[in-house]
Amino acid sequence: MDCRQRKSRQAIFRAFAELLKKENYSKITVQQIIDLADVGRTIFYTHFETKDALLESFCAEIFEHVFSEGLDKEKTHDFSGEHDMKARVTHILYHLREHIDYLPGILSGDSDEIFMGCFKERLSGLFAKSFRESEPVSYDYVLNHMMNDFAETIRWWAGHSRYSPEEISAFSLRLHRD
Amino acid sequence: MDCRQRKSRQAIFRAFAELLKKENYSKITVQQIIDLADVGRTIFYTHFETKDALLESFCAEIFEHVFSEGLDKEKTHDFSGEHDMKARVTHILYHLREHIDYLPGILSGDSDEIFMGCFKERLSGLFAKSFRESEPVSYDYVLNHMMNDFAETIRWWAGHSRYSPEEISAFSLRLHRD
DNA sequence: GCGTTACCGAATACAGCGTTCGATACGATT
DNA sequence: AATCGTATCGAACGCTGTATTCGGTAACGC
Numbered sequence: 001m002d003c004r005q006r007k008s009r010q011a012i013f014r015a016f017a018e019l020l021k022k023e024n025y026s027k028i029t030v031q032q033i034i035d036l037a038d039v040g041r042t043i044f045y046t047h048f049e050t051k052d053a054l055l056e057s058f059c060a061e062i063f064e065h066v067f068s069e070g071l072d073k074e075k076t077h078d079f080s081g082e083h084d085m086k087a088r089v090t091h092i093l094y095h096l097r098e099h100i101d102y103l104p105g106i107l108s109g110d111s112d113e114i115f116m117g118c119f120k121e122r123l124s125g126l127f128a129k130s131f132r133e134s135e136p137v138s139y140d141y142v143l144n145h146m147m148n149d150f151a152e153t154i155r156w157w158a159g160h161s162r163y164s165p166e167e168i169s170a171f172s173l174r175l176h177r178d
Numbered sequence: 179m180d181c182r183q184r185k186s187r188q189a190i191f192r193a194f195a196e197l198l199k200k201e202n203y204s205k206i207t208v209q210q211i212i213d214l215a216d217v218g219r220t221i222f223y224t225h226f227e228t229k230d231a232l233l234e235s236f237c238a239e240i241f242e243h244v245f246s247e248g249l250d251k252e253k254t255h256d257f258s259g260e261h262d263m264k265a266r267v268t269h270i271l272y273h274l275r276e277h278i279d280y281l282p283g284i285l286s287g288d289s290d291e292i293f294m295g296c297f298k299e300r301l302s303g304l305f306a307k308s309f310r311e312s313e314p315v316s317y318d319y320v321l322n323h324m325m326n327d328f329a330e331t332i333r334w335w336a337g338h339s340r341y342s343p344e345e346i347s348a349f350s351l352r353l354h355r356d
Numbered sequence: 357g358c359g360t361t362a363c364c365g366a367a368t369a370c371a372g373c374g375t376t377c378g379a380t381a382c383g384a385t386t
Numbered sequence: 387a388a389t390c391g392t393a394t395c396g397a398a399c400g401c402t403g404t405a406t407t408c409g410g411t412a413a414c415g416c
Contacts, residue, residue, distance in 0.1 A: 223373095
C-alpha cells in the first residue's frame with residue numbers, strides 16, 4: 001500500500017485523538033481535524049465515509065488493542081493462569097488506561113452509542129460467564145447493567161486517574177453481588 | 179396571562195413529547211416541532227430561548243411532578259409512614275412510569291446530560307442518606323454510580339414496560355450491597 | 357521518464373439553528 | 387364597538403457544520 005495513504009490516515013487519527021483530549025466528540029468539527037492533521041478535506045472523506053465512521057474505526061482500533069489475546073505476559077501485568085473476573089477486568093483496565101485521555105471525549109454525548117456498540121460486543125462474552133441463572137432478575141437487565149457500570153466507571157476514572165487499575169476493578173466489582 | 183401564550187406553550191410541549199416517542203432528542207428538529215405543534219417559528223423562540231431550553235423546561239416539568247411532595251396518598255400507591263429506600267424509589271418509579279414513553283428519547287445521546295442534571299440535583303439528597311461512610315470506596319464514585327444506575331434502569335425499563343415499579347425497584351436495589 | 361494515484365484547496369450543495377421583520381389576528385380595556 | 391397592545395404567522399436571512407465535486411499539483415511505482 002502507498003505509504004502516503006498510511007501517513008494521512010495516521011495523521012487524521014493523531015489529530016482526532018489530540019482534539020478528543022480537550023473536547024467532546026460532538027463539538028469537534030471536521031475542519032478542526034483536517035487543520036490539525038494538515039490534510040485536505042478530500043482526503044478525510046476518501047479515508048472515512050463520515051465523521052462517525054472515523055469514530056468507529058478509532059474505537060475498533062482501541063478495542064483491538066484492549067481485547068487482544070496473547071498479551072498476558074506483558075511487563076505491566078501478568079495474569080497468566082488467572083481466569084477470575086477481577087483479573088480479567090483488571091487486565092482490560094490496564095489496556096484502557098493507555099487511552100484514558102480521550103475516552104471521556106468519546107463517552108459523553110451521542111458518540112457513546114458508537115463506542116458502547118463496540119464495547120458491548122466484546123464484553124458480553126466476558127460477563128455472560130459470571131452470570132447466575134438463578135438470579136430473580138432478567139438476564140437482559142443485568143448484562144446491560146454491567147456494561148453500563150463499566151462504561152460509567154471508565155468515565156469516572158478518567159477524571160480520577162490517581163486510582164490504579166486494581167483499585168478501579170475492586171470498586172467496580174464491589175458494587176455487584178458476585 | 180394571555181391564554182394564547184399558554185396554548186402555544188402547551189402545543190409545543192405536546193408536539194415535543196409526541197416526537198420524543200418516535201426518535202431521539204438530537205434527531206428532532208425545531209421545524210418538526212413547530213410543524214406538529216402548528217405554531218410559527220417566532221413563537222417557538224419567544225417561548226424558549228433555544229431547543230435545549232425547551233428540553234430543560236420539559237424535564238423540569240416532569241420532575242416537578244415526580245418529586246412533588248404531598249402526593250403520597252394518591253390512589254395508585256400509598257407509602258405514607260414508610261421511609262425506607264425501596265419505598266422511596268418505588269414512589270419515584272410510579273411517577274416516572276407516566277412519562278416512560280418519551281424518556282428513552284431524552285436519555286439517549288447528548289440530551290441525557292440535561293436530564294441527568296435535573297435528576298441528580300433531586301436524587302443526591304435521597305441517595306446520600308443511604309451511603310455508608312465506612313465503605314472503602316470514594317463517595318463521589320458511589321453517588322455518581324447510583325445516579326447512573328438509576329438512569330440506566332429507567333432506560334431499560336422503557337423497553338420492558340411489562341415490569342411493575344415494584345419489580346424495577348427490586349432489580350435496581352438488588353444490584354447494590356445495601 | 358511516465359502513468360497512476362494520492363493529495364490539495366476552493367467552491368458548492370444542503371441541513372439545521374436561531375434571528376429579523378412586516379403583516380395579521382386575537383384579547384383586554386374603555 | 388372601537389382601539390390599543392400583543393401574540394402570532396411565515397418568509398427570508400445569516401451562520402455553522404457536514405459532505406461532495408472538481409481542476410490542478412505532487413509523489414510513488416514501474
